[in-house]
Amino acid sequence: MEIAILTRGPGLYSTQSLYKACIAQGHIPVLVDYSRCSLLLGKEGAQIFYQDKQLHIPDGIIPRIGATFTQEGAALIRHFEWLKVPATLPSRALVQARDKLHSLQRLTKKGIDVPVTVMAEPGANIRLIEEQVGGFPCIVKALESTHGLGVKLVHTHQELKQVLETMTREEPYFVQEFIAESKGEDVRVLVVDGQVVGAMKRVAREGEFRSNLHQGGVAYNAKLTPLGEAVAIRAASALGLGVAGVDILESNRGPLVLEINASPGLEGIQKVTGQNIAGHIVRYMERLILEKDEEE
Ligand SMILES: Nc1ncnc2c1ncn2[C@@H]1O[C@H](COP(=O)(O)OP(=O)(O)O)[C@@H](O)[C@H]1O
Numbered sequence: 001m002e003i004a005i006l007t008r009g010p011g012l013y014s015t016q017s018l019y020k021a022c023i024a025q026g027h028i029p030v031l032v033d034y035s036r037c038s039l040l041l042g043k044e045g046a047q048i049f050y051q052d053k054q055l056h057i058p059d060g061i062i063p064r065i066g067a068t069f070t071q072e073g074a075a076l077i078r079h080f081e082w083l084k085v086p087a088t089l090p091s092r093a094l095v096q097a098r099d100k101l102h103s104l105q106r107l108t109k110k111g112i113d114v115p116v117t118v119m120a121e122p123g124a125n126i127r128l129i130e131e132q133v134g135g136f137p138c139i140v141k142a143l144e145s146t147h148g149l150g151v152k153l154v155h156t157h158q159e160l161k162q163v164l165e166t167m168t169r170e171e172p173y174f175v176q177e178f179i180a181e182s183k184g185e186d187v188r189v190l191v192v193d194g195q196v197v198g199a200m201k202r203v204a205r206e207g208e209f210r211s212n213l214h215q216g217g218v219a220y221n222a223k224l225t226p227l228g229e230a231v232a233i234r235a236a237s238a239l240g241l242g243v244a245g246v247d248i249l250e251s252n253r254g255p256l257v258l259e260i261n262a263s264p265g266l267e268g269i270q271k272v273t274g275q276n277i278a279g280h281i282v283r284y285m286e287r288l289i290l291e292k293d294e295e296e
């Protein structure tokens with residue numbers, strides 16, 4: 001099978017892992033820089049041009065879309081969907097997963113516990129918000145951000161007021177209950193095709209509450225409880241994701257889903273767990289392609 005990996009980073013660890021896994025499983029991988037694809041809509045239907053030539057349509061695609069290219073990436077995936085090319089990441093699921101609030105709405109709707117979250121309007125009563133999220137400290141988060149960059153711990157009414165005053169319609173924030181008892185630790189769970197294929201505990205560095213590896217957090221192989229496994233699988237399914245990095249915080253009221261990543265990095269998790277997660281993703285791709293062939 002010819003499998004296109006949609007990526008802007010041909011040399012990235014995750015890309016290379018997927019590339020090698022395709023070859024190991026007898027497929028032909030093709031690296032496609034999704035930022036260099038043009039989409040043609042016309043009498044002939046949908047066509048994709050890549051670096052000025054018509055792209056040979058692969059049997060399946062593994063999209064690895066960067067956070068700053070969500071809309072472009074989704075448009076390209078939609079074109080492939082139109083051409084009936086199976087994708088390990090559907091366009092709708094990508095767009096939804098990148099919007100943290102939308103994701104939390106869906107999770108809550110499906111009965112999955114998340115930290116108490118308030119999406120406030122700019123003129124909202126700040127005392128009321130404080131009360132709703134259980135007082136200070138609380139978290140303020142940008143709607144779309146990664147690597148812990150848009151996440152801030154706020155300690156006072158004055159500080160919260162200041163932060164919310166800088167909020168614009170283009171860059172909205174939400175306010176969230178701070179789960180202090182998780183003590184800077186969370187668990188990143190990789191779910192592929194409805195199964196947990198790896199989990200790592202991430203511990204924030206001294207003096208930091210964010211456990212992101214990009215913020216100096218360190219990771220260990222983690223053994224999930226059956227409840228944690230079930231929560232991660234349900235969370236991925238609630239967002240329609242066949243490949244998901246589900247971040248879980250352990251709270252006094254049980255596991256809470258913090259966020260879900262639609263293009264989770266593979267380096268940390270493969271190295272820490274020793275699992276061939278790229279191999280699972282390629283097998284999932286195979287299943288989607290075979291199922292489509294059966295339908296035809
Ligand atoms: N409500 C919260 N309570 C406690 N810690 C949090 C909370 N929200 C975020 N964190 C910490 O900050 C990190 C980054 O937050 P997250 O929402 O995952 O943003 P990003 O998408 O930038 O990774 C989390 O991995 C976690 O360690």
Ligand SMILES: [Mg+2]
Nearest residue numbers: 147148247259
């Ligand atoms: Mg995160």
